[in-house]
Amino acid sequence: MHTPIPSTSVDTELEVQLFGQPLTHGTLPRWAPFATLAAAIVVGIVLDDIGLAIGVAAVAAVAFYAATIYLWSRTVEGHRKAKDRVLTTVVTSAFLLALLPLVSMVITVVQNGIQRLDTEFLSFSMRSIVGEGGGAYHAILGTLIITGLAALISVPIGMLCAIYLVEYGGGKLAKAITFFVDVMTGIPSIVAGLFAYALFALLFGPGVRMGIMGAIALSVLMIPIVVRSTEEMLKLVPNELREAAYALAVPKWRMITKVVLPTALAGIATGVTLAIARIIGETAPLLITVGITTGVNMNPFDGRMSALPVFSYYEYIRTGIHTAASQDRAWTAALILIIIVMLLNLAARLISRLFAPKTRA
Template sequence: MTSIFDRPLKARTLPGLSPRRRTANSVANLLVSLSIVIALAPLLWVLWSVVAKGFEAITSSAWWTHSQAGMTAFASGGGAYHAIVGTLLQGLACAAISVPIGIMVAIYLVEYGGGSRLGRLAGFMVDILSGVPSIVAALFIYALFVATLGFPRSQFAASLALVLLMLPVIVRATEEMLRIVPIDLREASYALGVTKWKTIARIVIPTGLSGIITGIMLAVARVMGETAPLLILVGYSQTINWDIFRGFMGTLPGMMYDQASAGAGVNPVPTDRLWGAALTLILMIAFINIGARVVSRYFAPKNS
């Protein structure tokens, strides 16, 4: 007598799709593919236009080693070295202020006061900041930092406005990465007698560090292209200024605005500079995004 377990298994057969379902599936695939093409077409068009019109400017060695000091609007020559330096200084100043604050706010929301009244208020304010336009942040800093406190217009004032735009991105990215860390890791650390702050510093944060770094770099890339705070809080300079607390400073968005005001589209010299500055900014942001992917892969937890 044979058992039921000794009988050979029959191949599982699935009924075929009806013609109506196959038609609906084909239509859905077509609509999704068409939506992707429609979404990518403007992006590729803009990218091709910037590369085609700005490639000639960035291939010059003077573009990366010289500033626009002493150059007039219609005189060819000079480069974007001063604007590249100013953009990098702006990004570093913003990151130095917003990264510690953003990470600590996220740690408080996840580990300490997520359900408290202060935690709910902090989360609500982060949501509000995520929707604040850049020009509103610039006007707030101008009213508080320049008009009320009497500090001069400077790159530091512009960085403070950009910090308001970076904070919600860093807080939300860090918060999501801390939430996906398994609770078992925290409980195992507590069971060994490790204090809570050491558990956060040595277990929770290193586990989610790859995503945190990615969020920080993406936030830096976002603020590097903002123009409104620069127009309100700091003027544009054609020379290099290493002091972020005083004087005008050149940046790539400021250079684009300056060349557009100087006759870009009418005269070929400012036109080439404008497209060159735009392509340089795109390349810098692309390198930051690529760096974020590389760093996130490096710090990602290794599977044993």
């Protein structure tokens, strides 16, 4: 922001020296952007009223805002500031544009899913259900079992790997592992599913479907996330703590388990929770490894199971005379899924806030 030079006499004196060129540009008043915004909103509402689609009206309003503020600023402040104001508009509207799908998605899922969010949905399976009714009890159980197994596999491996990288590694091996962990985060989920299928097809023959296959597929996706977040947290542990432990002749493994891990525990728990939130909604790998059933199957080592996202998918694509009922079930399953994911995200934030290590005063 330019501050106008208070003394006018100096100004005129210098202006004379500079052949009449003013020394400072003018500035738009502070209320200028707000006034333009208000005008743009009015334009948008009017355009919407005369029958344009809401999206077109919104784009037109943004364009109107950008054009007005540009011309206004250009005449008063010069072209550099005008460009700056236009780009501020562009950047801000890009952010608002990104919020649009999130809001729309949440509203859609809640609207469509709320009708069947009842006790029947939470306590019944789909066994011998043809039309309306039925629920996702079996799918919720299946999701919990499969995700739990995946966490059981991934958390120890991921944490140990991160411990290796931070506390032991340093050579070429550690560098290679860091690189490939990063690469592994990019494995498509469907490929992880195919891997689990190929592994079990070799052991049990083709066409095999088991809960544990899904858990292994999810582990392939979860391990790198756990490694990365744990690694970040272990790196935050101050070296003074390690040195203090060494000074007391504590063996390295005791130092890690008794000093480093407890200090980083809150952060690690946050990372694990976020990792679970990431994989609990995975559909594709479970679709090809676990399949779908209508009844409750609590044994992940025996045959097909149901999982919430797969359940939602199959209910959505089901055709026949009762599509309305199955569509409702699909949306409610999606709603439960989104609630679980949001709760896990919230829990992660709470954990990191409440149990943050008190390393510095």
